[in-house]
Amino acid sequence: MMTSAQNKYDLDTPCLVLDLDVLDLNLQKMQAAARRAGKTLRPHAKTHKCSSLARKQIEAGACGVCAAKVSEAEALVKAGITGILITGPVATPKKITRLVDMLAATPSLITVVDHRDSIDLLDAALRQRGMSMDVLLDVDIGLHRTGVRAANALDLADYILSRPALRLRGVQAYAGQVQHISSYEARKAASHKHLQEAVPVFRELKGVVDTCAIFSSSGTGTFDIDLTVPEVTELQVGSYACMDTEYLAIGSAEDSTQFAPFGPALRLLTTVVSRNQIGYVTVDAGLKSLYRDGGVPQVIGSGHSGMVYDWFGDEYGKVTCPGNGELPSIGTVLELVVSHCDPTINLFDRYYLTKGTEVVGVWPIDLRGCSQ
Numbered sequence: 001m002m003t004s005a006q007n008k009y010d011l012d013t014p015c016l017v018l019d020l021d022v023l024d025l026n027l028q029k030m031q032a033a034a035r036r037a038g039k040t041l042r043p044h045a046k047t048h049k050c051s052s053l054a055r056k057q058i059e060a061g062a063c064g065v066c067a068a069k070v071s072e073a074e075a076l077v078k079a080g081i082t083g084i085l086i087t088g089p090v091a092t093p094k095k096i097t098r099l100v101d102m103l104a105a106t107p108s109l110i111t112v113v114d115h116r117d118s119i120d121l122l123d124a125a126l127r128q129r130g131m132s133m134d135v136l137l138d139v140d141i142g143l144h145r146t147g148v149r150a151a152n153a154l155d156l157a158d159y160i161l162s163r164p165a166l167r168l169r170g171v172q173a174y175a176g177q178v179q180h181i182s183s184y185e186a187r188k189a190a191s192h193k194h195l196q197e198a199v200p201v202f203r204e205l206k207g208v209v210d211t212c213a214i215f216s217s218s219g220t221g222t223f224d225i226d227l228t229v230p231e232v233t234e235l236q237v238g239s240y241a242c243m244d245t246e247y248l249a250i251g252s253a254e255d256s257t258q259f260a261p262f263g264p265a266l267r268l269l270t271t272v273v274s275r276n277q278i279g280y281v282t283v284d285a286g287l288k289s290l291y292r293d294g295g296v297p298q299v300i301g302s303g304h305s306g307m308v309y310d311w312f313g314d315e316y317g318k319v320t321c322p323g324n325g326e327l328p329s330i331g332t333v334l335e336l337v338v339s340h341c342d343p344t345i346n347l348f349d350r351y352y353l354t355k356g357t358e359v360v361g362v363w364p365i366d367l368r369g370c371s372q
Ligand SMILES: Cc1ncc(COP(=O)(O)O)c(C=O)c1O
Pocket: 044, 047, 087, 174, 176, 179, 218, 219, 220, 221, 236, 237, 238, 239, 240
C-alpha cells in the first residue's frame, strides 16, 4: 500500500500512474475548447474506466460521461455518476433488463438505438414496467460497425417515434475510422465529409421533433475539427484525458508532426529485472500489462528518453539503447507512454496519482473488465 510521501519510482511495478498536473491540463483544455465553441462535453469513460476520473471530468464542466457497454454504465451508476450515454447497441433481452433496472435508479440515462428488433425489445421492456427512456439514433457515418446507414436513418427515426416508451432526443454519429489519420488536413476533410452524412438527418428531425436536440459525436483526433460543425452539440471524446503514443504521433492544427493539444498523463512504470545479454536489458512489463496495439510504448523520463522498448513475450519487454548508450542497471524503473491507452488501462486495478515524483493518491479502475 502507498504511504503518504511515497516516490513513484518506489512503487512496485508494473503499475499505472496518472500525472495529475498533465491530466488537469488535458481536462481543462478540452473543456475550454468545447465551451468556447458553445458545445457540451460528455467524455467517454471507456478510455479511463474510472468513476473518480469521470467525476473529475464532470466537476470540470462535462454534462455526464459516455459508457460503451451496459456493465460500464452500471459501475458508473453505482459510483453515483449521472448524465450517462451508452454509445453502443443494447440488443438482447438480458441486457435490456439490466438497462431498464438501471434506468429506474438513474432516469437521466440515455442509450443509442440502431435497429427495429432491439428497439422493439427495449420498448416492450419499458412498457411492461410503466417506464419511458431517452434514446439517440445511432447513424453510421462510415465506420460500418454499429448504427443505421444514413439513407435509412429517417425511416428508423419514424419507427422510434411510433414506439410509445421511447423519447427520441437526437443522433449519435461517430467516425472512428478517421480519428488517427496522420495528416491534420486529411483528417479534417474526412471528418467533415462523414459528419455531413448525419447532418441532414439531424436537421430534419430537429425541425419536426421537439425533443430532438442532441448531436453527439467526435473523438480526440477530430475534437477541434468537429467543434466547427454547427449541428454538433456535444463531444464524446475519450483518449484526450490519458493519451497514448498512437494519438501523440498524429499531426494537429498547431504542429504537423505531433498531437500538440494534450499531454501523456498516463504512464506505465516498469523495472529492469535482468541484464545478462549484450545490447539490451529485460523489463517486467510485457503483453499482460501493455496492450499490443498502436505501435510500441515510448520510454520517457530524464536520462532514459533515448531508450527503446520492444515486445518480449507475456511478462517482459526488451529495452535497448540506440547509439551504444549505457544500459540501465537492474532495479532501474523506466517510465513508458503506452501505445494504446484504453485496452492497457483495462489490464490494471488502480491508478497511482502523482504530482511530480510524489504519489499523492490512488483511484480504483472500477470499470475494469466491464465488457458486457
Ligand atoms: C462510440 C465512441 N465514441 C467516442 C470514442 C472516443 O474516441 P477517442 O478515444 O478517440 O477520443 C470512442 C472510442 O473508441 C467510441 O467508440
